[in-house]
Amino acid sequence: MLQLNQIHKVFNEGTPDEKIALDTINLTLNEGDFVTVIGSNGAGKSTLMNIISGVMIPDVGSVFIDSQNVTGMSEYNRAKLIGRVFQDPMAGTAPSMTIEENLAMAYSRNKTRTLRKGVTKKRRDYFREVLETLHLGLENRLNAKVGLLSGGERQALSLLMATFTEPSILLLDEHTAALDPARAELITNLTKEIVQKYNLTTLMVTHNMQQALDLGNRLIMMDKGQIILEVDDGQKQHLTIEQLLNEFQRIRGTKMASDRALLS
Amino acid sequence: MFTAIFGAFESGIIYAIMALGVYLSFRVLDFPDLTVDGSFVTGAAVAATMIVSGANPFLATVTALFAGFIAGCLTGIIHTFGKINALLSGILMMIALYSINLRIMGKSNVPLLNTETAITHVRDFWDKTGIDSFFNAILSMIGLGDSLPRTWGIILFMLVVTLAIKFLTDRFLQTEIGLALRATGDNKRMIRSLSANTNMMVILGLGLSNAMVAFSGALIAQQGGFADVGMGIGMIIIGLASVIIGEALFGTKTIARTTLAVIGGAIIYRIVVTMALRVEFLEPGDMKLITATIVILALIMPKIIDRTKEKKRKAKRLAGSMNISELPSGRKGEAGAAIKSDS
Numbered sequence: 001m002l003q004l005n006q007i008h009k010v011f012n013e014g015t016p017d018e019k020i021a022l023d024t025i026n027l028t029l030n031e032g033d034f035v036t037v038i039g040s041n042g043a044g045k046s047t048l049m050n051i052i053s054g055v056m057i058p059d060v061g062s063v064f065i066d067s068q069n070v071t072g073m074s075e076y077n078r079a080k081l082i083g084r085v086f087q088d089p090m091a092g093t094a095p096s097m098t099i100e101e102n103l104a105m106a107y108s109r110n111k112t113r114t115l116r117k118g119v120t121k122k123r124r125d126y127f128r129e130v131l132e133t134l135h136l137g138l139e140n141r142l143n144a145k146v147g148l149l150s151g152g153e154r155q156a157l158s159l160l161m162a163t164f165t166e167p168s169i170l171l172l173d174e175h176t177a178a179l180d181p182a183r184a185e186l187i188t189n190l191t192k193e194i195v196q197k198y199n200l201t202t203l204m205v206t207h208n209m210q211q212a213l214d215l216g217n218r219l220i221m222m223d224k225g226q227i228i229l230e231v232d233d234g235q236k237q238h239l240t241i242e243q244l245l246n247e248f249q250r251i252r253g254t255k256m257a258s259d260r261a262l263l264s
Numbered sequence: 265m266f267t268a269i270f271g272a273f274e275s276g277i278i279y280a281i282m283a284l285g286v287y288l289s290f291r292v293l294d295f296p297d298l299t300v301d302g303s304f305v306t307g308a309a310v311a312a313t314m315i316v317s318g319a320n321p322f323l324a325t326v327t328a329l330f331a332g333f334i335a336g337c338l339t340g341i342i343h344t345f346g347k348i349n350a351l352l353s354g355i356l357m358m359i360a361l362y363s364i365n366l367r368i369m370g371k372s373n374v375p376l377l378n379t380e381t382a383i384t385h386v387r388d389f390w391d392k393t394g395i396d397s398f399f400n401a402i403l404s405m406i407g408l409g410d411s412l413p414r415t416w417g418i419i420l421f422m423l424v425v426t427l428a429i430k431f432l433t434d435r436f437l438q439t440e441i442g443l444a445l446r447a448t449g450d451n452k453r454m455i456r457s458l459s460a461n462t463n464m465m466v467i468l469g470l471g472l473s474n475a476m477v478a479f480s481g482a483l484i485a486q487q488g489g490f491a492d493v494g495m496g497i498g499m500i501i502i503g504l505a506s507v508i509i510g511e512a513l514f515g516t517k518t519i520a521r522t523t524l525a526v527i528g529g530a531i532i533y534r535i536v537v538t539m540a541l542r543v544e545f546l547e548p549g550d551m552k553l554i555t556a557t558i559v560i561l562a563l564i565m566p567k568i569i570d571r572t573k574e575k576k577r578k579a580k581r582l583a584g585s586m587n588i589s590e591l592p593s594g595r596k597g598e599a600g601a602a603i604k605s606d607s
Binding site for chain 2: 115
């Protein structure tokens with residue numbers, strides 16, 4: 001489903017600020033895999049997401065989605081295969097447009113956009129149906145501008161928009177980090193539900209170790225642009241936060257640097 | 265007086281098409297596109313030159329529309345592929361169009377007097393129907409017999425054309441492509457993650473915007489009886505004034521409402537300018553100054569009104585919370601907090 005081969009990315013090459021963001025990353029996600037990614041700030045998690053989604057092109061290496069080489073493919077072309085939810089709840093929706101219009105745009109993601117009406121009666125019924133699965137009452141507010149929704153509601157809508165067309169890959173980039181604990185839990189539960197329902201191949205970056213352990217069947221830990229730990233299906237269920245931190249210390253010889261990673 | 269207002273109304277409806285174009289770039293795409301100053305003249309120049317050389321005036325007007333579309337697309341290409349700042353790419357295109365417009369016309373002014381234009385065609389057709397005398401009779405009855413417009417035909421014809429363009433625009437902005445275009449102005453990152461090519465959207469949007477502007481320029485040239493290389497100066501500001509005035513007066517609740525507001529804004533702007541020019545000490549040359557003043561006022565006034573409203577609201581709340589402080593002690597904290605969060 002998703003395959004990263006020998007990905008290498010350097011920022012500010014040849015200057016004193018030179019930083020190796022990704023150092024020979026190899027990663028394969030099989031169909032239905034749900035992989036959580038943890039690591040301190042600057043570990044390369046976001047760069048990894050950007051390389052997969054096409055926001056950045058790797059210096060070396062290749063990206064395959066559905067056995068198709070997408071390494072040089074533009075971001076918007078690749079987006080037909082990828083659903084994305086950003087950290088910022090404002091980033092995933094268009095605030096001055098209505099809920100149904102936002103859903104209509106997401107509905108066209110894997111299709112060619114034409115001069116047909118974006119919101120038809122048939123589609124509106126379908127949108128109402130999928131909105132009901134969020135249990136937020138949004139199905140009764142189809143004509144409300146998205147800018148009027150709360151952060152949690154907007155993020156739930158973003159999650160729905162990213163997933164209901166069943167993309168080949170779902171990328172979640174700390175999508176609960178900007179929400180208060182109650183809202184974060186709501187979105188976490190929705191994520192679990194939706195990924196299961198559509199059996200989506202998912203890669204989720206998180207700062208929250210507990211969340212990384214609770215969700216998904218695989219876990220990877222990154223540091224300084226490398227994948228330093230991979231935990232697979234069977235082992236992940238028995239893992240605890242303490243073990244993860246000890247593991248990090250054993251591999252790197254230092255304590256994990258991020259305070260946020262400890263808070264969970 | 266009324267004759268002047270009828271005239272202002274008539275040209276206001278034609279300028280409204282230009283204002284709709286400005287709405288598309290400035291509001292929908294969030295792109296301050298200065299190409300307008302050039303493409304307006306391009307439309308006028310193409311139409312006038314074709315008409316003078318004997319082409320069908322309707323065909324000439326439609327050709328002007330396509331010329332504007334190309335000009336707008338070029339601005340979009342300069343901006344997206346050349347990665348040049350939006351304002352600068354518009355200015356560059358505007359300057360380039362000045363020379364191109366001179367080339368098209370071959371001289372700085374093409375008169376259209378005593379030539380058959382789309383406007384004269386409509387007028388002739390209308391005269392044959394004799395509906396004018398009916399309207400005029402009504403106006404004479406209410407005592408406005410001395411201030412009749414030359415003909416009602418043009419006003420009605422232009423109203424139909426402008427409303428048709430408005431409905432097409434509304435309709436287009438609801439299509440799948442139209443939604444992506446609006447999202448490009450609203451949240452580029454999001455619509456890119458939903459597989460829309462934002463560069464193409466910017467180019468398309470600017471093309472459509474300038475097509476409307478050039479169409480409007482072609483009609484203004486035929487209505488006024490000339491095309492002049494300087495007739496587009498300040499056109500973007502006139503468009504902006506129409507958009508801002510319209511939005512402030514008529515609201516922006518839906519797209520259809522906003523486009524209607526923009527048309528209303530364009531007409532009101534024309535009437536305001538006409539009235540202003542009737543003031544003794546103002547000269548026609550002061551028009552740009554008046555326009556700039558109107559835009560500045562239209563931009564500042566809503567903010568001032570909002571601030572006064574906010575102040576009043578705060579004063580009210582403060583007064584309200586004073587009353588609460590006399591309630592049992594449990595509520596005092598809340599009232600205090602309300603005052604604090606306000607300050």
